[in-house]
Amino acid sequence: MMVFFYVRRELTLLFIIEMIKSIMKTITTPTLNVTVNYNPTLLKDNGIYLAGTDNEKIYVDDLFQKMPSYVRKYILLHEEGHIVNRHPFKRVLSQELEADEYAVKNMGKRRVYRAMYHIMKVFSNIDWTIVAEYMVRLADLGLPRGNEMFIKAPNGLRFDVPTLRNYL
Ligand SMILES: [Zn+2]
Numbered sequence: 001m002m003v004f005f006y007v008r009r010e011l012t013l014l015f016i017i018e019m020i021k022s023i024m025k026t027i028t029t030p031t032l033n034v035t036v037n038y039n040p041t042l043l044k045d046n047g048i049y050l051a052g053t054d055n056e057k058i059y060v061d062d063l064f065q066k067m068p069s070y071v072r073k074y075i076l077l078h079e080e081g082h083i084v085n086r087h088p089f090k091r092v093l094s095q096e097l098e099a100d101e102y103a104v105k106n107m108g109k110r111r112v113y114r115a116m117y118h119i120m121k122v123f124s125n126i127d128w129t130i131v132a133e134y135m136v137r138l139a140d141l142g143l144p145r146g147n148e149m150f151i152k153a154p155n156g157l158r159f160d161v162p163t164l165r166n167y168l
Pocket of ligand 1: 078079
C-alpha cells in the first residue's frame with residue numbers, strides 16, 4: 001500500500017512538473033526580446049504587408065492586428081527568423097524560407113501551414129501576388145503536393161509553383 005501511494009505521489013509530481021514546463025514554454029516563445037511597434041505608415045511606404053523588421057524592432061500594420069492569434073504568432077516568429085539570421089533588408093526568397101523554417105522550429109509545421117493558409121485566404125481579396133509567393137514558400141517548406149498547387153492570375157493565366165518560383 002505504501003509503495004502504491006509513493007508511486008502515485010511521484011506520478012502526480014511528474015505531472016505537475018510537466019504542466020509547469022508546458023506553461024513556461026508558451027510564455028517563453030516567441031524567443032527573442034524584441035519590441036513590436038505598430039507603424040502602418042512605415043510598412044506602407046516600404047511596400048510591405050503585415051510585418052517587417054529592421055533587424056532590431058518588428059513593425060506591424062492594421063492587417064496584422066486583425067489576424068487571429070496563431071497567425072500573429074507565426075508572423076512574429078517569421079520576423080524573428082530574419083533577425084536571428086541577420087538577413088540583409090533586400091527581400092530574397094531563400095531568406096523568406098529561412099525565416100519560415102525558424103517559425104516551424106518554434107511552433108511546428110502544421111500550425112505554420114495553417115497560419116500561411118489563413119494569410120493566403122485573406123490576400124486572395126487584396127493582392128494575388130502575395131498569395132503566389134506564399135504558395136511557393138509553402139511548397140519550399142515541404143507541404144505535401146505543394147509543387148502541384150497553382151493560381152489563376154487576374155488576366156486568366158494559370159501559374160503553377162515551379163513557374164511562379166522563376167518570378168520571385
Ligand atoms: Zn519575411
